[in-house]
Amino acid sequence: MPQAERPISWTPLLATADWMSPEVRNQLAEALDAAADEIPEEPRHLTAWTDRQDLARVGTDTSGLCELAWAEYGMEIAAPFLDNEVIRACLAVPADQRGTPGRYKPLLGEAFAHTDVVPDFVLSRATKGGFNALAYAGLTRHAAVLAHLLGPTSRLSAVGLITQAPVERMLQRAAAxxxxxxxxLHLAVSAEVWLRQMETTTTTSWWEVSNHVAAA
Structure with a gap:
């Protein structure tokens, strides 16, 4: 179903919603309703809420990438835009003023204009680099591997999180x-790999020890 024809919702639906079985979709909808009912106060502006959610997601992803880069390559990644003071300064600006339709990255432009800290061509850039060609080349090259990973024996399929017909059509389109x-697709592959790894890794248990959490 086209996104424009879907009911308005707080959570945008990815294509994975169409890959689930009806039973799982209903369970997920009920879980979202229950979570929404627990929110003590609805946000006055949706932008403020989504910005904080996006910030938490980016921070978590960046933290994981930093750990991987250090563990695998001994490389330290800097993320100055995620510095606490930078975040506080940006969030101090009303949500509806952090972005404008006619200007790309207005806060960054105002903060670093005429400072020589960030090159002018970066501040004036209105597009991002595209990696679609590389992504589709990878999808084509590994189409058979992905088809096996998300095929009938997949862990996601076993619990109804994906169904075969739409996933097969999607992989065929990707390969072409x-x-x-x-x-x-990235989320589905990540979840499938994670579930398979869980079957071969040692069980971890967590408990609270004084003021910190320990694992074994």
Whole structure:
């Protein structure tokens, strides 16, 4: 179903919603309703809420990438835009003023204009680099591996989180270089790999020790 025809919701639906069985979709909808009911106060502006959610997601992803880069390559990644003072300064600006339709990255431009800290071509850039060609080349090259990973024996399929017909059609489109929901595919592959790894890794248990958490 086209996104424009879907009911308005707080949570945008990815293509993975169409890959789930009806039973799992209903369970997920009920879980979202229950979580929404527990929110003590609805946000006055949706932008403020989504910005904080996006910030938490980016921070978590960056933290994980920093750990991987250090552990695998001994490389330290700097993330100055996630510095606490930078975040506080940005969030001090009303949500509806942090971005404008006619200007790209207005806060960054105002903060670093005429400072020589950030090159002018970065501040004036209105687009991002595209990696679609590389992504589709990878999807084409590894189409058979992905088809096996997300096939009938997949762990996601066993619990109804994906169904075969739409996933097969999506992988066929990807292998042919046709437009594909790459973000949704990435999430499905990550979840499938994680579930498979859980079967072969040692069980971890968590408990609270004084003021910190320990694992074994």
């Amino acid at each position: 270089g046709q437009p594909t929901a790459q973000g949704a």
